[in-house]
Amino acid sequence: MEFEVTILGSNxxxxxxxxxxxxxxxxxxxxLLLLDCGEGTQIQLRxxxxxxxxxxxxxxxxxxxxHYYGLMGLxxxxxxxxxxxxxxxxxxxxxxxxxxxxxxHSKSNLGFPLRFISTQIKSEELILEEKNFRVHxxxxxxxxxxxxxxxxxxxxxxxLVKEKLQQNNLSIDAxxxxxxxxxxxxxxxxxxxxxxEFTHEHKPVRKYAYCSDTIYDLGLPRxxxxxxxxxxxxxxxxxxxxxxxxxxxxxxxxAAKIAKSAGAKKLLLGHYSSRYKDLSILLEQAKEEFNESYxxxxxxxxxxxxx
Numbered sequence: 001m002e003f004e005v006t007i008l009g010s011n012x013x014x015x016x017x018x019x020x021x022x023x024x025x026x027x028x029x030x031x032l033l034l035l036d037c038g039e040g041t042q043i044q045l046r047x048x049x050x051x052x053x054x055x056x057x058x059x060x061x062x063x064x065x066x067h068y069y070g071l072m073g074l075x076x077x078x079x080x081x082x083x084x085x086x087x088x089x090x091x092x093x094x095x096x097x098x099x100x101x102x103x104x105h106s107k108s109n110l111g112f113p114l115r116f117i118s119t120q121i122k123s124e125e126l127i128l129e130e131k132n133f134r135v136h137x138x139x140x141x142x143x144x145x146x147x148x149x150x151x152x153x154x155x156x157x158x159x160l161v162k163e164k165l166q167q168n169n170l171s172i173d174a175x176x177x178x179x180x181x182x183x184x185x186x187x188x189x190x191x192x193x194x195x196x197e198f199t200h201e202h203k204p205v206r207k208y209a210y211c212s213d214t215i216y217d218l219g220l221p222r223x224x225x226x227x228x229x230x231x232x233x234x235x236x237x238x239x240x241x242x243x244x245x246x247x248x249x250x251x252x253x254x255a256a257k258i259a260k261s262a263g264a265k266k267l268l269l270g271h272y273s274s275r276y277k278d279l280s281i282l283l284e285q286a287k288e289e290f291n292e293s294y295x296x297x298x299x300x301x302x303x304x305x306x307x
Contacts, residue, residue, distance in 0.1 A: 001029045001132060003153055003206050003304040005229070007270070007296045008044040012235050012249075013066045015040065016274035019298060021066040022212060024231070025050055026151060029132040034058045034074075035149060035210050041070035042077055048299050053081060057128065059135070060091035061212035062146035068095065072102050075110070083112040090117045090127055090137075092145045121145040124223060132156075138223045140214035142248045149210045150224060158199035168193070206304045209264075213271065215245060216254040221262035229304045230264040231296065233271035237281050240273075252282035256289035265307060270296040 004027050009020035021038025025045070032055045034041070045052040052074070060068045068091070078087060089095070096116040103110070117127060119137050128135040132154055137147040157179040174184040174193055184193040209224040211232040224230060232255035236244045244251050250258075252269055259267035267290055269282055276282065279295050286293035296302075 001153065001156075003028045003208070004301050005035075005208060005231070005268075005304065006048065006050065006301040007268075007298050008041055008048070009036075009038045010270045010272060010296050010298050011066075012233075012271045012273050013064075014274045017277045019272065020044060021069070022271060023070065024210070025052075025055075026208065028151060028153060031056065031130060031133070033135070033151065036061055036067040036212060037069075037071040037074060038066045039069040042074045044298065053078070053083065056085065056087065057135075058087070058089045058091075059149050060089065060095055061140070061148065061210075062142060062144050063092055063094060063098075064144060064213065067212060072099070075099070075114070076108070078112060079108070079110050086113045086115060088115045088117065088128075090119055090135075092121065092147070093118050119147045121147060138220075140211060140220075141217050142213045142215070146213055148212065148214070148220075148224075150227070151208045151210070153206050155202055155205055158195070158202060160199055161197070164198045168198075170198075203306050206306060208304050209262075211258075213248070214250060215248040216250050216258070218258075218261070220258050224258075224262045224264065226263040226265075228265045228307070229268065229302065230259050230262065230266070231268040231270055232258055234269035234282055234286065235271050235273050237276070238285055252286040252293075253289055256286040256293050259293065260290040264290075265292065265305070267293045268296040268302060269293060 006025045008023035011019035020040045022036045023038050023041040024035040026033040034055050124138045126136050134152050136150040140146040140148050177184045178195050178198045183191045183195050186192050207227040209227040209230045234252035234255040235249040236251045241251050283295050
C-alpha cells in the first residue's frame with residue numbers, strides 16, 4: 001500500500017525564498033489527506049500536478065494564518081469544479097465559525113456537503129478510522145491551541161505461505177481464518193492448520209507523525225514512539241534558541257533530539273523562518289544530534305518506508 005507525504009509548503013509565517021507556508025499532502029492507499037492549508041496551497045497542488053480533487057479529509061493543526069489561510073480558497077475551488085463528495089475538515093474550535101461566516105457573507109451555497117469535526121487540545125484522540133488507516137491527534141504546546149497528527153496504517157490480512165497451499169487442500173473458510181490471524185480448528189477445538197505455519201509474519205505497521213508548531217516538548221517522544229517518519233517544526237538555529245522558546249517554536253537541534261528520543265527512523269525538518277535563505281545550518285545542527293535528519297523540500301515526495 002502506498003504511504004507517502006508530499007511537501008507543499010515548508011516556510012513559517014511569511015512566504016520567502018521561493019518557499020510557501022505550511023501544507024502537506026499525505027497519500028495512504030487510495031486516500032488523500034491534506035495536513036494544514038497555508039496560503040498558496042491550491043497553487044502548489046496544481047504546480048506539482050497533484051489530484052487535489054480527490055482530497056476527502058483536511059486536518060488543520062491550529063488557527064495561525066500560515067496554517068489555514070488557504071483553506072477558504074480551496075473550498076471555493078472545490079465548489080467551482082462541481083465537487084459533489086463529502087469533504088471532512090478536522091480542526092480546533094472556532095474554525096467552523098470562520099468558515100461559516102465567510103460563506104455567509106459571500107452568499108456562497110456549496111454544491112457539496114461539508115462536515116466539521118472539532119479536535120481536542122488536552123488529550124490524545126482517535127479522530128478518524130478508515131479501512132486501511134487511523135488518524136490520532138495529540139496536543140502540541142504552542143501559543144494557541146494546537147494539535148499534531150499521527151497517521152497509522154492498519155494491519156492487513158496475513159499472506160499465506162505458497163508452498164503450504166500447494167501441499168494442502170484448504171477450504172475457503174480455512175483460508176479466510178488463517179489470513180485473519182487465527183488457527184483453523186476442527187469441531188473439537190483441535191488445531192488443523194496453524195497460523196504460524198501457513199502464513200507469513202506481518203510487516204510492522206508504518207506510522208507518520210506531524211508536529212506543526214510546538215515548543216521543545218519532552219513529552220512528545222512517548223506519543224510518537226518509533227514512527228517511521230517524523231515531521232517536526234524546525235523554525236530556528238541554535239543562536240535563536242531563546243527566541244524559539246519565547247515564541248513557542250523549536251530549533252532544528254531540538255527537533256532532532258525529539259526524533260532521537262522517540263526512536264524515529266527518519267526526521268523531516270520544516271517550518272523554516274524567513275531569516276534563512278540558506279537552510280544548511282539547520283540541517284547541520286540537526287544531523288549532529290540525529291543523523292537521519294533531512295530538509296523537507298517543496299514538491300518532493302517522501303515515502304513512509306518499512307524498517
